[in-house]
Amino acid sequence: MMTLEHVKAELDFHFKHIDAILPIIKAYLPLSVVDFTDVEKVTTIDSFVLRFAKIQDKMGDKLFPTVLAEVGEYKSNMSLLDVLHRLEKLELIASTDLWLDFRKLRNSLTHEYPNNRAEIVQAIGLSITAYQTMKDIYTSMTMK
Secondary structure (H helix, E strand, C coil), rough: CCCHHHHHHHHHHHHHHHHHHHHHHHHCCCCCHHHHCCCHHHHHHHHHHHHHHHHHHHHHHHHHHHHHHCCCCCCCCHHHHHHHHHHHHHHCCCCHHHHHHHHHCCCCCCCCCCCCHHHHHHHHHHHHHHHHHHHHHHHHHCCE
């Protein structure tokens, strides 16, 4: 298992990049399907989607098990759902369902983009809010 410092270094890299482009994305809001004809906007959106997915994956696959291991609550046979339930019980996340919603959002961003632009416009708006919540969870878990 990775050390917490290694996981933090990887996540910090992705958070730093999203934080740099977030003001640009917010300036594009509200997005419309027409925005997908603008190369600069698409490049920025692609970057956000990529980093958002990496953060969501890294937190679920690496950070959460590592944090649980540090407090003696992780077992190698735990599924993501088991990990989320344990984090919720320890009050490290607000709810398992919220994180599962973030996972669905990540999937819709990566699987439907760029084919269904109307849905991606909505998903990007939701992901901006989700990003801040994910960052808050990350900060609370790694600052203790």
